[in-house]
Amino acid sequence: MRSLPETIAGWVHDGFSLLGQIRITSRPGGSFELRHREDVAVHGLEEFHGPSAARDLSFFDEARNYRPLKTAPNLRRGWSLIVETPEDLRLALDHFYPAMTALWRSQLEASLSSVPLRDTLDRQTGMYAASKRLQDEEGLQLVASACNSKTGCMKRMLWPFTKTVELTGFSRLERSADVLTLDSGEKEIPLLCHEACNILVAACRETVKKRERAAAATV
Amino acid sequence: MVFKPESALILVGHGSTVNPDSSAPTLDHAEELIRRKVFGEVHCAFWKEEPSLRQVLHMLDKDDVYIVPNFISEGYFTRTVIPRELNLDGPLTSLNGRTLKYCDPVGNHDRMTELLSKRASEVSQGVPLKQSSLLIVGHGTNLNDNSAFAAKREVEKLRELDMFGEVFNVYMEEPPLVSEWADFTKFPNVIVVPFFIADGLHSYQDIPVLLGIEEDTGLAASQRDVFRKNPYRLRDRTLFYASAIGTEPSFVDVIIDQVAAFDSVAR
Numbered sequence: 007m008r009s010l011p012e013t014i015a016g017w018v019h020d021g022f023s024l025l026g027q028i029r030i031t032s033r034p035g036g037s038f039e040l041r042h043r044e045d046v047a048v049h050g051l052e053e054f055h056g057p058s059a060a061r062d063l064s065f066f067d068e069a070r071n072y073r074p075l076k077t078a079p080n081l082r083r084g085w086s087l088i089v090e091t092p093e094d095l096r097l098a099l100d101h102f103y104p105a106m107t108a109l110w111r112s113q114l115e116a117s118l119s120s121v122p123l124r125d126t127l128d129r130q131t132g133m134y135a136a137s138k139r140l141q142d143e144e145g146l147q148l149v150a151s152a153c154n155s156k157t158g159c160m161k162r163m164l165w166p167f168t169k170t171v172e173l174t175g176f177s178r179l180e181r182s183a184d185v186l187t188l189d190s191g192e193k194e195i196p197l198l199c200h201e202a203c204n205i206l207v208a209a210c211r212e213t214v215k216k217r218e219r220a221a222a223a224t225v
Numbered sequence: 226m227v228f229k230p231e232s233a234l235i236l237v238g239h240g241s242t243v244n245p246d247s248s249a250p251t252l253d254h255a256e257e258l259i260r261r262k263v264f265g266e267v268h269c270a271f272w273k274e275e276p277s278l279r280q281v282l283h284m285l286d287k288d289d290v291y292i293v294p295n296f297i298s299e300g301y302f303t304r305t306v307i308p309r310e311l312n313l314d315g316p317l318t319s320l321n322g323r324t325l326k327y328c329d330p331v332g333n334h335d336r337m338t339e340l341l342s343k344r345a346s347e348v349s350q351g352v353p354l355k356q357s358s359l360l361i362v363g364h365g366t367n368l369n370d371n372s373a374f375a376a377k378r379e380v381e382k383l384r385e386l387d388m389f390g391e392v393f394n395v396y397m398e399e400p401p402l403v404s405e406w407a408d409f410t411k412f413p414n415v416i417v418v419p420f421f422i423a424d425g426l427h428s429y430q431d432i433p434v435l436l437g438i439e440e441d442t443g444l445a446a447s448q449r450d451v452f453r454k455n456p457y458r459l460r461d462r463t464l465f466y467a468s469a470i471g472t473e474p475s476f477v478d479v480i481i482d483q484v485a486a487f488d489s490v491a492r
């Protein structure tokens with residue numbers, strides 16, 4: 007069985023050159039170059055080497071603000087990163103988009119099962135237990151803005167709101183694992199969300215708390 | 226010596242959505258473990274960052290998997306959150322053809338005492354340790370975890386080592402208070418080591434303000450500068466302030482030791 011690094015290298019050779027806001031190019035000799043996809047024709051980018059450099063590049067946006075959600079559409083520009091081996095490519099991509107290549111592999115192997123948001127919330131304990139009291143209406147609204155691909159997060163939600171209630175306000179593509187092929191022929195590895203992240207769970211809790219505080223204030 | 230090219234290691238950290246330094250020690254230790262090639266694969270997973278505990282198992286190529294919580298003590302996260310999110314049913318779990326081996330948190334290892342004394346000696350720039358008071362800063366006892374218990378255990382063991390003039394536990398919000406350090410220490414040198422996994426607001430800002438070595442400007446503290454300005458001279462003492470014990474590079478050895486400790490117990 008091929009390892010994940012070998013699998014990723016195989017995808018790149020097969021034309022999967024885009025992941026989120028990153029463009030991957032294979033170079034002669036077996037190394038790879040990564041850069042922001044908008045910097046495709048830019049010359050004189052600052053050059054970095056090795057997967058560790060991806061840590062700093064991915065942790066802060068252009069204004070040096072911390073990016074707790076790596077799939078937010080605010081990756082900084084102006085750099086080029088060279089990694090020598092498929093192992094280092096895997097490490098670098100896991101800094102930029104943690105676990106995303108692995109989830110795509112699982113999706114292709116049909117071993118990625120999605121979890122409805124309601125089930126994720128029902129599992130919470132401790133301070134996040136309050137998120138269980140999220141109402142459908144407010145929850146749907148929250149997801150529509152928090153998981154919005156233009157402003158919030160570029161992942162595609164494979165999970166429904168509950169087993170019977172679907173999310174609203176998203177296109178079919180935004181809810182699927184379909185591969186997007188650009189006019190140039192380049193293909194994009196989809197960023198997948200098979201289960202709500204902790205940031206969304208925390209936001210669900212905050213929505214509940216806010217409503218309950220407001221209700222308490224009016225009594 | 227531990228050498229496990231056919232095994233994977235998952236190092237689990239807490240992470241944060243506001244503090245970029247929270248996951249740094251976990252990521253640093255993982256990088257060092259990869260560099261040393263002790264395991265066939267090394268991954269990090271976090272509660273509040275990604276990769277999450279729900280994602281990390283998908284990242285594995287190996288079937289033999291050690292999971293080490295990069296936490297200072299047993300507690301809510303190691304007993305409830307991590308097992309629940311990873312579907313563990315005890316120290317040994319078989320899941321989809323994999324064996325998941327759940328090790329003790331790093332801070333639980335016997336060698337923590339050695340690490341704390343090492344950090345205290347290093348930061349104190351050669352002053353006689355017998356003429357020094359060592360303060361171990363812990364979270365308060367009111368938290369739903371055993372970190373205060375662990376901090377007390379370490380102080381007991383540091384006293385037994387008999388390297389320092391005296392050793393105390395201090396806390397930020399309950400006695401003995403960090404802010405009263407000068408009242409209960411009797412030696413000319415005072416060494417302060419936070420018993421935390423990562424540097425953050427506590428170690429950059431709260432503790433320095435309580436010690437009196439930084440002004441409470443309301444602004445984010447000058448980050449690592451606070452550790453570079455040692456020694457501080459105040460209240461007729463010489464004070465040395467260390468960064469969180471979890472940033473100590475030899476934490477990596479303790480991570481490896483926790484894996485060895487897991488293997489040494491027959492299951």
Ligand code: SF4
Nearest residue numbers: 153159199202203206
């Ligand atoms: S829940 Fe998924 S899609 Fe929504 S913000 Fe979190 S990671 Fe992105």
